[in-house]
Amino acid sequence: MLNKFMQMRLRGLVILAVIILILPMFMSNPFHYDMATQIAIIAATVVGLNLLVGFAGQISLGHAGFFGIGAYFSAVLTSSYNWSPVPTLILAAVVVGVIAWVVGRPILKLKGHYLSMATLAMGFIIAIIINNEGWLTGGPDGMPVAPMSIFGWELSSFNSYSLLGMDISGYVAWYFFAGVLLLLAVWLAQNIIDSPIGRALRSVHGSEVAARVVGVDTARYKSLVFVISAVYASVMGSVYAHFTGFITPAIASFEHSIVLITMVVLGGMASTFGVILGAAVLKLLPQVLADFQELEMMMFGLILMLTMIFMPKGLLPTIQKLIAKRARKKSEDQA
Template sequence: MTTFFSRSRHAGLLVLALILAILPLFLTNAFYYDVAIRIALNAIVVIGLNLLMGYTGQISLGHAGFYGLGAYASAVLTTHYGWPPLAALGAGAVATGLLALLLARPVLKLKGHTLAMATLGLGIIISIVINNETQWTGGPDGIGVSAFSVAGLEIAGEKSWYLVCAVLLLLVTWLALNLIDSPVGRALQAIHGSEVAARVVGVDTTRFKVRVFVLSAVIASIAGSISAHYIGFITPNLAGFFHSIELVTMVVVGGMASIFGSIIGAALLTILPQLLSSFEGWETVVFGVILMATMIFMPKGLVPSLASRSRKRAGTPTAPKAPAKPVQEV
């Protein structure tokens, strides 16, 4: 049964690669390319966040803070110190990972609403620091970001950026799918099912929670750096509370514990504001109604709900739950 779902996931990866390959045929102008690039960047962050929330059951309401750290690391290091963009991206990812590692153990000891409040506070602190350090970050006015270049080759134009973001999305999706199918992934799902039961069967719950927290933070940082270079100008809103809520909503709407649900959720919530802009002031209300309807009629999220209904009609067994046997240490 596990092999069946593993093959289904990797077949989905091939479908995703095919969609990303043919999508440029339908992107007829720069605006459509811009939306596609933003979808890919959001999906990358949401995949990492879903590993933390959907598969491990750990809530984070401050993930935009890690996204903002990556973006501002690239902006500050390239603008003020003349670092190569790739080096700045790597330094931002390492610094974000170290910060996440430092905070993970005390924060992840909390559960439920207390964990949510702690991660919310972390995101708010990062946002305040970015706003106040005006000599480095430009404060509320924002800061310009230099073009992204590697070995003298500059990435410019929507088509080039689409290629970069599409390849990065495929890579992150592939890594996430392989992580889920590994002993580490089974341990994460066991923790989500019951942390006490996971300890009983030999899972070092603290170590695995810290690992996935750091991994999701680093993924968010890398996406933030890429986004900063693509946009060319960033403001503290990248690290704000509302951006964190948007990311969490993408996870929930697309489907908890669903990698492809993360991509669908990111695509839907990135496109919807554009489609609803014609409602002139009512777009937020319509947006809220759509989200409420999704949660009422598909509480597990779009992809898991639709997949469950499809399996019931076809008589296919549902996805296996966390194993009740000892998990191999990694």
């Protein structure tokens, strides 16, 4: 029999699957599918980042670099060397995992501001390489990416579709493909959290000294979760590249890293479904504020600031707390 904790996680996964299934009922044009697919891809990325930041308590201000490596790895090998997308995606994830392990071992010995600066420098180095190696990456102008194909089934890039008179099935296929990947990302993260690895990560977050005293190899587990989160970013970077059909160095920029970390904090650190909500809010908010023109960025910053002031634990944990409080008060009134 499943314990209560596992039942809650399974229920959350089922609810997410139901949302993915019914959402197309409210989407009527390519833009809606474009936004929903982007949200699913970015949400899967931050689910991996949340393992590092929310559960292990380690900061990363250069995580978009891994996202960019995965994207450009797939772009170069599929477009310039005619590799198949799926093997390229897997190879990119392996390469990124090795890079993360080699880089993470010394970096994760640092703490606080020093760790922040080290991950920031790592991200800058990756972005500079992508920008400067124009013969390979196209430099600041970017480069095209071949369509995604899986066992002969091709998912054309969004840029290859005509916005007028097009077959909507292409957008629907990409949406459900990204939705399945998000479900897999969440399922894998939940299994890691419920495993001995997850318990070790939470002990590291609570107190590294106490964790070492009880025999936890903190350096090993911090490096391991750094690799896992980097592989998440690489895989979704590759998928994003095939989805858009064209990429630029902006996907590996410091600004993109900040957006990713903000999604984790906004949605709720150590809340797998919370960071998905954070990703959705942060992607949709600029669209909602687009009519305000020059005031858009100011209002965007104000909303984020007020959210973090009045909901410091994040959106979903705060909402869950309010619902539980109201239910408890209702039961007390009935008693």
